[in-house]
Amino acid sequence: AQKVTQAQTEISVVEKEDVTLDCVYETRDTTYYLFWYKQPPSGELVFLIRRNSFDEQNEISGRYSWNFQKSTSSFNFTITASQVVDSAVYFCALNTYNTDKLIFGTGTRLQVFP
């Protein structure tokens, strides 16, 4: 069975702090895909990143970075120098080559205070 765990329900930080959102996944498939989505207060789910199981290279996009470690089944997301606009609920998700549906974690609500 596939499962995604986001143990942090809510995180509060002050602007300019760095923050890491944790994501741990479970799957027996060898080919799988990991995703992060952002849900701002407006409600839509915004795609941030997609990673496949054969590519363990970390990725950086501006203030965002992702650390994929197969050894610990984790796909953590770090925001550097957080800003108020980063306030949102962030979802980690998984699907596999044999399963089209996304399996989501319960989400982490990030609040960035000025």
Next chain:
Amino acid sequence: EAGVTQFPSHSVIEKGQTVTLRCDPISGHDNLYWYRRVMGKEIKFLLHFVKESKQDESGMPNNRFLAERTGGTYSTLKVQPAELEDSGVYFCASSQEERGGADTQYFGPGTRLTVL
């Protein structure tokens, strides 16, 4: 390029009534998905269309839910009759590749359904 759109954005109905949600995927996307998030819980898969065919409807909660995708374009999700536990946010997503599992799903803004 227009994203995934959903209508209505909000719907408030009474228990026993019928509601129909609509989703327009990104143009050219053959894969269309419905998901639901009940208050505070994870987003859960409902079903997957490839063009007009139901590929996987394993997540549909019961036979009060009926999804259609006529002509392989937009999709509707009807709840009849609605129950209190149907309240939540219904998301639609679409992806381009034939093998959906290997492609990114782009989501719409969701429809917030409240059943009183």
